[in-house]
Amino acid sequence: MIKVIQIGLGPLGQKIGRYLNERQGVRTIAAVDKSPGLIGRDFGEICGLDRNGVLIRENIEAAIVDERPDVAILSTVSDLKRITGQIEEIVSHGIPIVSTCEELSYPWDCDAILSNRIDEAAQKANVAVVGTGVNPGFLMDALPTFLTAVCQDVQKVEVNRFQDARFRRIPFQKKIGAGLDLNQFEAKKQDGSLRHVGLTESMQLIASRMGWNLDKVEDIIEPVVAEQDVQTDSIHISKGKALGVMQTGNAYVDGSLKIQLKFKAAVGLPESYDEVCIKGTPNINSKIHQGVNGDIATCAIVINTIPQILRSSPGLKTMADIPLVAFFS
Secondary structure, eight states, X not given: OEEEEEEOOSHXXXXXXXXXXXXXXXXXXXXEOOOTTTTTSBHHHHTTSOOOSOBEESSHHHHTSSOOOSEEEEOSOSSHHHHHHHHHHHHTTTOOEXXXXXXXXXXXXXXXXXXXXXXXXXXXXXXXXXXXXXXXXXXXXXXXXXHGGGOSEXXXXXXXXXXXXXXXXXXXXXXXXXXXXHHHHHHHHHTTOSXXXXXXXXXXXXXHHHTOOOSEEEEEEEEEEOSSOEEOSSOEEOTXXXXXXXXXXXXXXXXXXXXXXXXXEETTOSOOEEEEEEEEESOEEEEEETOOOHHHHHHHHHHHHHHHHHHSOSEEEOTTTSSOOOOOO
């Protein structure tokens, strides 16, 4: 039995808890969250399950008094600066980590100092740390990287993730700017609150595995503008306002475009799909029709990574560094 401590019990952490409850051979034995409304409550209850006697604690020390976990699932923040201290605290107890932090998926180019701090702390504790998720962590980096394994030569990697946001949760629609006028969209873009976190990290992971030294990286954010009024069950968007976001990542080597990642999420897109196009010998084109459900996939890949992080050598890892992740039961 693999024993898990979950740290961070927002909507994602709670859903991971429900998914863990459905698996054999793994269970949550401890839980941590700093929210006053959650401390002391039963973990099973807040996850929408039966009460299971696991009480949510304010810190790790209090949570692991009675039983030692084998691994931590850390689902708190998206940025490296805020998560570094959390990681150092967890690994100081000799606990390996699977985290949903987007910037942790490939952090060295973002902040080499903090990345080295995490790597050194993990090696000192003899445990591994990895950041993962559906994107970044799989669809736009690990998957296209793995698909190049059958290529004799690779000239360019293109990945498209297009999502119709009509049927996504309201918070997701707000996150992509649906319903904003273009001035509001621009303001949120400028303050950093309207973007897919991880596109740059995905390009850097691919480049590192290809052996490409990038000389320029672009992360371009644009609104998808409504050409007519759009009405759904949950939102009305007037003509001229934003339906969502189009984010394009371009990575260059010696002035040549080598990696292009396109993330488009908008209300009313005619088709949802995930597509990887590799230009090389041979050319590869792989398309997942209707796309991958992000909420389900993120929870699943976090759980499926647990056995492999336990098998990994110590240090800060990427999904390309650890043993191949697959479903386990």
